Amino acid sequence: MVLLKTGVRGQGSGVRKLSAIMALILIAHFTFLIPEVTAEEKVYRINIEGMHCNMCVYRVTKSLKKLKQVKDVEVDLDSGTATVTLYDGEDVATTDLEEAVEDSGYKPAGVEVVGANGHSPDKEVEVGE
Numbered sequence: 001m002v003l004l005k006t007g008v009r010g011q012g013s014g015v016r017k018l019s020a021i022m023a024l025i026l027i028a029h030f031t032f033l034i035p036e037v038t039a040e041e042k043v044y045r046i047n048i049e050g051m052h053c054n055m056c057v058y059r060v061t062k063s064l065k066k067l068k069q070v071k072d073v074e075v076d077l078d079s080g081t082a083t084v085t086l087y088d089g090e091d092v093a094t095t096d097l098e099e100a101v102e103d104s105g106y107k108p109a110g111v112e113v114v115g116a117n118g119h120s121p122d123k124e125v126e127v128g129e
């Protein structure tokens with residue numbers, strides 16, 4: 001008994017060191033969790049025909065941003081695409097995206113899911129209602 005007690009007491013600083021390591025592991029763990037949270041943002045890419053200049057880009061961007069699920073829109077004039085990022089856990093009908101493009105005066109030519117933040121779509125999990 002006595003031996004055991006002194007043994008435990010002797011490890012006091014060791015235990016403190018261990019808690020510090022545990023805390024570091026926890027912090028590291030949470031740091032890794034952050035990208036996972038944002039990975040729930042769905043990203044769509046829309047091919048758009050008829051855009052010629054920055055005014056076109058502006059009009060398409062403005063129209064897509066009117067959708068309440070849309071967090072961010074990036075239109076690339078050279079490739080004729082709009083990359084639309086939704087808010088966490090939100091989804092949108094591709095027809096709504098196409099309508100938004102049409103409303104701005106341009107022609108949608110296909111919508112694809114490019115995954116979570118542009119990463120591979122196979123990571124997506126359909127969650128039941």
Ligand SMILES: [Cu+2]
Nearest residue numbers: 052053055056
């Ligand atoms: Cu233009």
